[in-house]
Amino acid sequence: MIRKKAARLRCGLQAGLLLLLGTTLMGASAQGDAKRGQYLANTGGCVACHTEDRKDAVPFAGGRALKTPFGTFYGPNITPHPQTGIGRWTEIDFIRALRQGDRPDGANYFPAFPYPSFTRISDGDLRDLWAYLQTLPPSSRPNREHDLRFPFGWRFFVTIWKWFFFSPDPFVVAAGSTKIVNRGAYLVQALGHCSECHTPRNFLGGPQRDRFLAGGKGPDGKRVPNLTPTRLKKWSDGELKEFLLTGATPDGDAANETMDEVIRNTTSRLTAEDLAALMAYLRSLPPLADEPR
Numbered sequence: 001m002i003r004k005k006a007a008r009l010r011c012g013l014q015a016g017l018l019l020l021l022g023t024t025l026m027g028a029s030a031q032g033d034a035k036r037g038q039y040l041a042n043t044g045g046c047v048a049c050h051t052e053d054r055k056d057a058v059p060f061a062g063g064r065a066l067k068t069p070f071g072t073f074y075g076p077n078i079t080p081h082p083q084t085g086i087g088r089w090t091e092i093d094f095i096r097a098l099r100q101g102d103r104p105d106g107a108n109y110f111p112a113f114p115y116p117s118f119t120r121i122s123d124g125d126l127r128d129l130w131a132y133l134q135t136l137p138p139s140s141r142p143n144r145e146h147d148l149r150f151p152f153g154w155r156f157f158v159t160i161w162k163w164f165f166f167s168p169d170p171f172v173v174a175a176g177s178t179k180i181v182n183r184g185a186y187l188v189q190a191l192g193h194c195s196e197c198h199t200p201r202n203f204l205g206g207p208q209r210d211r212f213l214a215g216g217k218g219p220d221g222k223r224v225p226n227l228t229p230t231r232l233k234k235w236s237d238g239e240l241k242e243f244l245l246t247g248a249t250p251d252g253d254a255a256n257e258t259m260d261e262v263i264r265n266t267t268s269r270l271t272a273e274d275l276a277a278l279m280a281y282l283r284s285l286p287p288l289a290d291e292p293r
C-alpha cells in the first residue's frame with residue numbers, strides 16, 4: 001500500500017520535472033538572445049541612424065539627420081520607451097517593420113530605413129535583435145518629423161515604390177558557393193546592408209539590381225566606390241582587411257566620414273571569421289564596370 005503510494009508520488013514528481021524542463025526549454029527557444037542581438041545590432045549599424053550626431057547623445061534614442069535627394073530623414077527613437085520609443089511594440093510588430101517595411105498601424109516606412117536589405121535577416125537573428133533592443137534604457141527623447149520635399153513625404157507613394165523595387169524574399173544560399181562565401185553574402189546583403197550605399201539607384205531611388213555593389217552615387221548623392229573585383233582586385237587581402245578594420249587605404253588615405261562610421265560600428269567589430277567571410281564574398285562577386293561619372 002505504502003509502496004504503491006510512493007511509486008505514484010515519484011511518478012508525479014517525474015512528470016512535473018519533465019513538464020518544468022520542457023517549458024524552460026521552450027521559453028529559451030522562443031526568446032531571443034540579447035547578447036547575440038548586440039553583435040547583430042553592430043553588424044546592422046543600427047546605432048548610426050538611430051543616434052543623434054553629437055557628443056553625449058543617448059544611443060538608439062533617435063534624432064540623427066539623414067540627408068537624401070528627397071529631403072532629410074530623422075532616425076526615430078528605438079529604445080523601449082512606451083511613448084517616445086517602441087516600448088509598446090510586440091515582437092511581431094518589430095519583425096513586420098524589418099521584414100515588410102510596415103508600421104504597426106499598417107502605413108509604409110520610407111526606404112531610408114534599409115528594410116529592403118533587412119528583409120533578408122533570418123528569424124533567429126530578428127528575435128535576438130528584438131531581445132537586445134528591449135534591454136536598452138528607455139529614453140524620453142521625442143521623435144522629430146522628417147523634412148521631405150513635396151511630394152516625397154507621402155507614405156502612400158511608398159506603396160508604389162515597394163511594388164517596383166521591394167521584394168521581401170528571404171536570403172537564399174547560393175548552391176555553388178562555399179559556406180564561408182554564403183555567410184559573407186548574408187552579412188553584406190542582409191544585416192550589413194552594404195548595397196544601400198554601394199549599389200547605384202535610378203531617379204526614383206530604386207536600386208539597379210544588375211549593377212549590384214558597382215558603386216555610383218550614395219544615398220546622400222556623393223560618389224561611392226565599386227566593391228566588385230574590378231576595383232578591389234588592386235587591393236591585397238591584407239590591405240582590404242586593414243581598411244575594414246581601421247579605414248586606412250593602401251595609398252595612405254583615410255576613409256571619409258560615411259564609410260568611417262560603417263567601419264567603426266560594423267566591420268571593425270566583426271569576429272575574425274565573419275570579417276574573413278565578408279571579404280571572401282566581395283572577392284567572389286562578378287566584376288562590374290565602374291558607373292560612368
Ligand code: HEC
Pocket residue numbers: 040041044045046047048049050066073074075076077078085086094097103108109110111112113114118129
Ligand atoms: C541608414 C539608416 C538606418 C539604419 C542603418 C537603420 N535604421 Fe532603423 N530607421 C531608419 C529610419 C530613417 C526610420 C524611419 C522610417 C520612416 O519614418 O518611415 C527607421 C525606423 C526604424 C524602426 C521603426 C521605429 C518607429 O518608431 O516606427 C525600427 C524598429 C528600426 N528602424 C530598427 C532598426 C534596427 C534594429 C536597425 C539595425 C539592424 C536599424 N533600424 C538600422 C534608418 C535606419
Ligand code: HEC
Pocket residue numbers: 188192193194195196197198218223224225226227231232243254255256257258259262266267278
Ligand atoms: C552609408 C553608406 C555606406 C555603407 C552602408 C557602406 N559603405 Fe562602404 N563606402 C562608402 C563610401 C562613401 C566610401 C568611400 C570612402 C572614401 O572615399 O573615403 C566607401 C568605401 C568602401 C570601401 C573602399 C573601396 C575603395 O575602393 O576605396 C570598401 C572596401 C567598402 N566601402 C566596403 C563596404 C562594406 C563591406 C559595407 C557593408 C558592411 C559598406 N562598405 C557599407 C559608403 C558606405
